[in-house]
Amino acid sequence: MLYFVGLGLSSKDISLKALDVLKRADRIYVDNYTSLFMNSDFKVVLSEYVDQAKVSFVDREFLEGEDYRRILKEAALRDIVIAVIGDPFIATTHIFIRIEAEKAGIPTKVIHAPSILSAGISATGLQAYKFGKSATIVFPEEEFFSTYPYEVLYDNLLRGLHTFFFLDIKVERSRLMRVEDALKLLLRMEEFENKGIIDLGALGIGLGRIGSDNE
Amino acid sequence: MLYFVGLGLSSKDISLKALDVLKRADRIYVDNYTSLFMNSDFKVVLSEYVDQAKVSFVDREFLEGEDYRRILKEAALRDIVIAVIGDPFIATTHIFIRIEAEKAGIPTKVIHAPSILSAGISATGLQAYKFGKSATIVFPEEEFFSTYPYEVLYDNLLRGLHTFFFLDIKVERSRLMRVEDALKLLLRMEEFENKGIIDLGALGIGLGRIGSDNE
Numbered sequence: 001m002l003y004f005v006g007l008g009l010s011s012k013d014i015s016l017k018a019l020d021v022l023k024r025a026d027r028i029y030v031d032n033y034t035s036l037f038m039n040s041d042f043k044v045v046l047s048e049y050v051d052q053a054k055v056s057f058v059d060r061e062f063l064e065g066e067d068y069r070r071i072l073k074e075a076a077l078r079d080i081v082i083a084v085i086g087d088p089f090i091a092t093t094h095i096f097i098r099i100e101a102e103k104a105g106i107p108t109k110v111i112h113a114p115s116i117l118s119a120g121i122s123a124t125g126l127q128a129y130k131f132g133k134s135a136t137i138v139f140p141e142e143e144f145f146s147t148y149p150y151e152v153l154y155d156n157l158l159r160g161l162h163t164f165f166f167l168d169i170k171v172e173r174s175r176l177m178r179v180e181d182a183l184k185l186l187l188r189m190e191e192f193e194n195k196g197i198i199d200l201g202a203l204g205i206g207l208g209r210i211g212s213d214n215e
Numbered sequence: 216m217l218y219f220v221g222l223g224l225s226s227k228d229i230s231l232k233a234l235d236v237l238k239r240a241d242r243i244y245v246d247n248y249t250s251l252f253m254n255s256d257f258k259v260v261l262s263e264y265v266d267q268a269k270v271s272f273v274d275r276e277f278l279e280g281e282d283y284r285r286i287l288k289e290a291a292l293r294d295i296v297i298a299v300i301g302d303p304f305i306a307t308t309h310i311f312i313r314i315e316a317e318k319a320g321i322p323t324k325v326i327h328a329p330s331i332l333s334a335g336i337s338a339t340g341l342q343a344y345k346f347g348k349s350a351t352i353v354f355p356e357e358e359f360f361s362t363y364p365y366e367v368l369y370d371n372l373l374r375g376l377h378t379f380f381f382l383d384i385k386v387e388r389s390r391l392m393r394v395e396d397a398l399k400l401l402l403r404m405e406e407f408e409n410k411g412i413i414d415l416g417a418l419g420i421g422l423g424r425i426g427s428d429n430e
Contacts, residue, residue: 009327012232015223016260019231045231087329089337098340110338112224114302117343118330122304125313128332133347133376155374161348 002075002101004088006113011041018111022050026078029071031085031094032057042085068097075106087115121164124205132161137182138168139175150189154197217290217316219303221328226256233326237265241293244286246300246309247272257300283312290321302330336379339420347376352397353383354390365404369412 003025005018014022022028028050030042046055058067063082074080082094088110089095101108121128135152149165156163167177190198218240220233229237237243243265245257261270273282278297289295297309303325304310316323336343350367364380371378382392405413 006329008230010232012235013230013327015228015230015329016234017225017227020227087333087337089340090333090343095340112228112329112334112337114221114230114327114329115333115337117336118302118305118333119327121332122302122327122330123325125304125310128305129349129351131348133374134344136344159348159370 001079002071002098002106002108003079003081003111004094004098004108005081005083005111006087006115007042007083007085008113009086009116009119011045013114014045015111015113018113019049021079021081021109021111022046022083024079025081026054027074028055028081028083029063030055030057030083031063033060033063063094063097068100071097072101072104072106075101076104087113087117090115090117116166117164124162126162126205130160130162131164132156132159134164134166136166136168137177137185139170139177140185145188145192147189147193150186150193150195150198153186154193154195157197216294217286217313217321217323218294218296218326219309219313219323220296220298220326221302221330222257222298222300223328224301224331224334226260228329229260230326230328233328234264236294236296236324236326237261237298239294240296241269242289243270243296243298244278245270245272245298246278248275248278278309278312283315286312287316287319287321290316291319302328302332305330305332331381332379339377341377341420345375345377346379347371347374349379349381351381351383352392352400354385354392355400360403360407362404362408365401365408365410365413368401369408369410372412 003021005021007014007018007030030046043057046052061067071080071082082088082097084094089098098108117134118128121131133152133156135149137149138146140146153163165182167179167182169176186198190196218236220236222229222233222245245261258272261267276282286295286297297303297312299309304313313323332349333343336346348367348371350364352364353361355361368378380397382394382397384391401413405411
């Protein structure tokens, strides 16, 4: 069996159900690249409940490269966990591994957990119904500056909908986008596109450390 | 302190953090009307960890009526929990109580949990980014049949976006809308609006019992 276990947004978000699965599993691969902030906390909580010898923290290359074949081979014989921060299938690419597992006849199971998508919307206090399409604001690359988030915002504003922006993270380079960085990028997009939808008086809500004690 | 604790989608979705708060709280009001299916399971899990004498299961009238004043009075002096299935602020009206508490100078805290919004999107395997506005398909009343969900679907389809439909629940009448009921209603909306977006060959994904063992 191949389990996809969501760990939630802070180390104590682990659910009773997730804990059951983690305790019983033969091997646990922890996605170590979707988030930065909680790795150390999370290691402490895991070590309290789970035999450390069976836990591997793995990087993007491992989970998005050819190593998934190794995981499938193991999961055909034993109980293997891929553990992911947040809910396992929000904004991650692990769905590919699930599809390959199901194709190979290996049963899979998902343990849900708080995701930034619902927890973030919940934390704003706004109606979930009134959110349109979401988008990620990414760090500009040297040769590339996308105004895509601006277009999504424009389209949602026309419809009277809120927009949820995810902020980029580059775990390999230990870079996390801050709210002020994202705002600066949005203002720069406004300069390019010039539709007059963002100025310094625009109302936005910045969210940080959602799910942590100083949310 | 007033805590809003998410219980998740099945009884074992309770997190370590939620359990800490529930154990320490002086009184726990459980929202008993947002969902039907898990109340009995949930009572069993709660009774394992929490002193039953301090737990009250309350109905919509209690949490949406004037009793919030009583809750605020208690929360000014002691640790009070409002426990809700799913994440506390997705599609519920408890945000009102939080705002009143903050106005009265009573500190509040949210414990996030899996919500049908993110768990449902996750369970489809589709990209969370590609969902537009969501809507609820409600049971038609005698004199009232709304085609609002159809309009939302139409608008999202025009823009190449998926639509997430919540299905109605009437806990007081023990009625849960099934996927086939929702599909019938969508086909009826098509008859009214006649934009040719839904026919028996349309692709949809029906989700049920998300978060439970037979998801």
